[in-house]
Amino acid sequence: MENLKSFYEVVVIGAGPAGSSAATFLAQLGHDVLLVEREKFPRHHIGESLMPNAYWQLKRLNVIDKLKEIGFVRKHSVQFVNDKGKASKPFYFKERNSHESSVTWQVERSEFDQMMLNNAAEHGAQIMSNTKVIDILQDNDTINGVVVKQGEHEHKINAKVVVDASGTSAFIARRLKIYEPDPHLNKGVLYTYFRGAMRECGVDEGTTIILHTEKKDGWFWYIPLKDNVVSVGVVSDIDKLFRDRTLSKCGIFMREVNRCKALKEKIQFATPIANVKVCKDFSYKSKQVAGNGYVLVGDAFSFIDPVYSSGVFLAMKSAEFAADAIHKALKADDVSAERLRSFEPQLLSGMESIKKLVYTFYDNGFSFAKFLKAYPQHQDILVDILIGDVFKDGIDEIFTAMENFQSPQMEYAQA
Incomplete structure (x- = not known):
């Protein structure tokens, strides 16, 4: 020393x-x-x-x-694919902000x-x-x-x-x-990497894609990295993800891939280049x-x-x-x-906006497409949250409007 x-x-x-x-x-x-x-x-x-x-x-x-x-790899947008395989239009960050900060990195x-x-x-x-x-x-x-x-x-x-x-x-x-765990977000994660998986061209090459599994029981991230590598991970309730104790980590991962047709198509000709890794995704706050x-x-x-x-x-x-x-x-x-x-009040305010949108994502009865059709004026606020522009006034307006589209059990999201 x-x-x-x-x-x-x-x-x-x-x-x-x-x-x-x-x-x-x-x-x-x-x-x-x-x-x-x-x-x-x-x-x-x-x-x-x-x-x-x-x-x-x-x-x-x-x-x-x-x-x-x-x-x-440069990231211009994020895109969501529902459990039926239907993809949303990418949320292009530049549509909200023309500054070079609208394009970030994977x-x-x-x-x-x-x-x-x-x-x-x-x-x-x-x-x-x-x-x-x-x-x-x-x-x-x-x-x-x-x-x-x-x-x-x-x-x-x-x-x-x-x-x-x-x-x-x-x-x-x-x-x-x-230390206080979040009882509503008790998740598990399995992830690995593929080379040669399907990826788009141009500004869409680096899009982060979020894909739901069947019945919205879980979701996959799909993150394009350099050298033709893609990071792929599945997130779901721990009890659902690890319900079959006879399966290996790879077995569980592939079971979930088979429950996500859109993802399966993207990696069908790709080569796995890493072992499947597992981690706990216990959300918490001190x-x-x-x-x-x-x-x-x-x-x-x-x-x-x-x-x-x-x-x-x-x-x-x-x-x-x-x-x-x-x-x-x-x-x-x-x-x-x-x-x-x-600085705690300002930090917590921004973090709560992101957390509320996370809770809404896990509400199986909620549809972002239907919400934005009814409230197109809130698309800008939604993109603000997706880019991290949350440390300002006015963000909560979107969550007041979302209450009309949420399931009754999602009341805690507005707490």
């Missing part, structure tokens, strides 16, 4: 998009930052599709040119996350990879540091603020028992985004179902909110919960 100090202004746990973004923003603001990552990069990670409004955080992070140089996370980590280092953050945070340091009800372990060596590091960006591990939230001496960002604070690809965007946006709040708190020499939570 050479060059490791015993004190930093800020220690960030986890170097995914949330952690690397938070570390970079804080370093840009002149703070002394340590970024601790348990794995050695590059490493595989799911969550490859970006929302267009991530552009503004990426620009502030100074990585737009780097993204263009890597050559990730990214291989191993490359994207490595780029983000390198960028944090270039901006002055100190990086410790292959290092675990094994405990937090507390003084009464204030977190003031962490205990890290690299190999057999442990080290205590004090900090004015600890940022938890540990992803779905939710390191601090679980330790403080402020009771608070910050406390005395600590802030939670990205999935360490909340995980929303991946249907609208909001994960990386919310990771970077929450990191931006957090970094600005931490900067002000450090300048005021006040790292109290009240000071550090100043």
Whole structure:
């Protein structure tokens, strides 16, 4: 642990998009930052599709040119295919916004996350990879540091603020028992990759496609990546997805493929290039985004179902909110919960808009096509949510109108 100090202004746990973004923003603001990552990069990670409004955080992070140089597939739209195989017209983001930010990227996370980590280092953050945070340091009800372990060596590091960006591990939230699963979104995920699957040309090549399985029991994502690779994953209720204990992961995946005719056609001549992987998609939210001496960002604070690809965007946006709040708190020499939570209402408002649309997606009695036919004036708001433009007034108008189209059991979506 050479060059490791015993004190930093800020220690960030986890170097995914949330952690690397938070570390970079804080370093840009002149703070002394340590970024601790348990794995050695590059490493595989799911969550490859970006929302267009991530552009503004990426620009502030100074990585737009780097993204263009890597050559990730460009994403112009999202499209939905119902359980009968009927496809919607693609929702083209440019129709709502003519700025270059309307076109985003489909990214291989191993490359994207490595780029983000390198960028944090270039901006002055100190990086410790292959290092675990094994405990937090507390003084009464204030977190003031962490205990890290690299190999057999442990080290205590004090900090004015600890940022938890540990992803779905939710390191601090679980330790403080402020972690709350969402009982309505108890899902499981199986995913893999194919080469040579069907893909469109031109602006439609990088379209994210969401395809329902029979009876809307689940859905597949279909995300075109570079090198003629497509990421394909299925999401469904855990009990339904794993109901047959005799089937392997591959067997379950193919059973679901056979229940989605439109997807089956897209991959019928493709070659699988990876084993089927499984992960839990337990949506959750922590009771608070910050406390005395600590802030939670990205999935360490909340995980929303991946249907609208909001994960990386919310990771970077929450990191931006957090970094600005931490900067002000450090300048005021006040790292109290009240000071550090100043951005929580705005963050929660935007996240709730996305979550409400997720709930609506899982309402089998709801039809987006019928809704937009009845309320064409709300298409702009719908696209706003799909691109991540949710941190503004006026978004809730669409959910008031949606109440007339939802099943009675979906009342919780408006809570």
